[in-house]
Amino acid sequence: MKNIHKTYLLGIEGVPALRGVSMTIKRGEFICIFGTSGGGKTTMLNIIGTIDKPTKGEMKLCGKLINHKTSDKDLAFLRLKNIGFVFQTFNLLSSLTALENVEMPMILLGELSASERRERAISLLTKVGMKDRLDHFPSQLSGGEQQRVTIARAIANNPDVLLLDEPTGDLDTVNTAIIMKLLTDLNKKENITLVMVTHDVGLKMYSDRIIWMRDGKIQRIETVPEHSKKEHFQKLYREIESINQKQKDGITSVFVENNSINKRGSMSEYRKPTDYKSIASYSHKKQQQQQQYQQQNESPIFSSSNVNNIINADIPSSSSSYTSNYNSNSQTSLNAINMTNFNNNSNSNNSNNNNNNNRQPLLKDTDVYLDIVEVPSSSSSSSNNKSIEQITNDLSKIL
Numbered sequence: 001m002k003n004i005h006k007t008y009l010l011g012i013e014g015v016p017a018l019r020g021v022s023m024t025i026k027r028g029e030f031i032c033i034f035g036t037s038g039g040g041k042t043t044m045l046n047i048i049g050t051i052d053k054p055t056k057g058e059m060k061l062c063g064k065l066i067n068h069k070t071s072d073k074d075l076a077f078l079r080l081k082n083i084g085f086v087f088q089t090f091n092l093l094s095s096l097t098a099l100e101n102v103e104m105p106m107i108l109l110g111e112l113s114a115s116e117r118r119e120r121a122i123s124l125l126t127k128v129g130m131k132d133r134l135d136h137f138p139s140q141l142s143g144g145e146q147q148r149v150t151i152a153r154a155i156a157n158n159p160d161v162l163l164l165d166e167p168t169g170d171l172d173t174v175n176t177a178i179i180m181k182l183l184t185d186l187n188k189k190e191n192i193t194l195v196m197v198t199h200d201v202g203l204k205m206y207s208d209r210i211i212w213m214r215d216g217k218i219q220r221i222e223t224v225p226e227h228s229k230k231e232h233f234q235k236l237y238r239e240i241e242s243i244n245q246k247q248k249d250g251i252t253s254v255f256v257e258n259n260s261i262n263k264r265g266s267m268s269e270y271r272k273p274t275d276y277k278s279i280a281s282y283s284h285k286k287q288q289q290q291q292q293y294q295q296q297n298e299s300p301i302f303s304s305s306n307v308n309n310i311i312n313a314d315i316p317s318s319s320s321s322y323t324s325n326y327n328s329n330s331q332t333s334l335n336a337i338n339m340t341n342f343n344n345n346s347n348s349n350n351s352n353n354n355n356n357n358n359r360q361p362l363l364k365d366t367d368v369y370l371d372i373v374e375v376p377s378s379s380s381s382s383s384n385n386k387s388i389e390q391i392t393n394d395l396s397k398i399l
């Protein structure tokens with residue numbers, strides 16, 4: 001990039017977003033763009049990605065010179081062939097399955113036959129750990145899963161560069177680790193250049209260089225010391241190992257962790273029917289809790305309506321008595337939920353509560369063991385017919 005300027009026109013006023021940015025990114029580098037809000041990070045990413053053209057200055061991307069005169073058609077082809085995008089909000093096409101979403105860039109490029117495209121899409125989804133979700137629609141996937149599909153789609157045409165705008169911004173810590181492992185593997189093993197905008201201080205330590213942006217200019221460029229990078233990668237690999245171990249132990253779906261609900265942290269696990277055994281270890285404590293709550297005339301803990309209410313992001317007040325409205329004929333694949341340490345303190349003053357103003361605590365100041373909701377999978381359908389992925393997704397929004 002050589003002396004890149006970008007000024008947006010807002011009415012008759014010009015808003016300078018970039019004011020003379022020059023830099024070189026080497027092939028295979030991992031660059032992190034960091035800095036103040038409004039500093040020009042996204043604009044810089046959009047210019048590198050040719051979504052926006054510079055007002056002044058020029059840029060060479062994968063050998064092609066780009067300036068304000070470059071035609072949109074040339075830029076569109078360059079994007080399709082050389083660049084992959086991953087945004088915070090996943091941006092999958094909702095009417096297409098995971099497999100079809102990944103096939104889409106290959107269809108647009110038109111270099112592979114239908115069977116080759118399918119084969120490649122399956123192999124890419126397998127690579128990102130989504131081979132069991134090929135026919136799922138985005139709405140049936142959790143945030144982390146959607147982002148993995150987005151990554152598979154972004155690398156479908158073998159791009160040289162991946163542009164990442166807050167790729168983990170909507171994800172919990174576990175999914176952030178999974179996504180960062182995937183991305184850094186692509187960088188290390190396949191030499192794909194990564195340029196990532198993030199506000200997450202932890203993530204910048206995986207990169208080779210950090211570009212600090214302020215007021216449309218590069219304020220400074222920092223090289224991440226090898227030893228810090230190594231330390232962060234070792235921590236990441238440990239996290240991934242622990243996630244894999246949990247999966248081996250029977251936690252087969254997304255693991256949601258939230259430290260903002262209470263000081264001790266809360267945790268949810270989602271298990272498939274085959275995981276009943278591993279839940280057994282909780283049962284004694286759970287029974288004790290149930291008896292205790294029943295003695296106190298509290299809300300039923302194992303009522304399926306509780307689950308429904310949580311799933312629908314409508315947590316009732318602790319004093320309500322519920323009638324079970326769960327349709328036992330529902331075809332949902334959910335067979336068990338185990339929710340531990342959901343200590344939702346109504347007085348706690350945290351960011352999560354700010355988002356959930358209308359929510360009453362499920363049970364005040366208690367640990368809730370909401371466990372084993374058996375849902376026969378018979379033929380009739382109902383409004384409760386949610387897949388485990390939808391439920392996981394819904395729950396991860398709440399927790």
Ligand SMILES: Nc1ncnc2c1ncn2[C@@H]1O[C@H](COP(=O)(O)OP(=O)(O)OP(=O)(O)O)[C@@H](O)[C@H]1O
Binds near residue numbers: 015036043
């Ligand atoms: N399409 C647009 N029209 C007008 N002004 C814009 C447009 N896009 C960005 N800007 C302005 O350009 C400046 C840089 O914006 P940009 O989104 O690149 O910053 P950023 O560093 O990514 O900020 P944040 O961290 O808050 O996302 C801001 O002042 C912004 O208001």
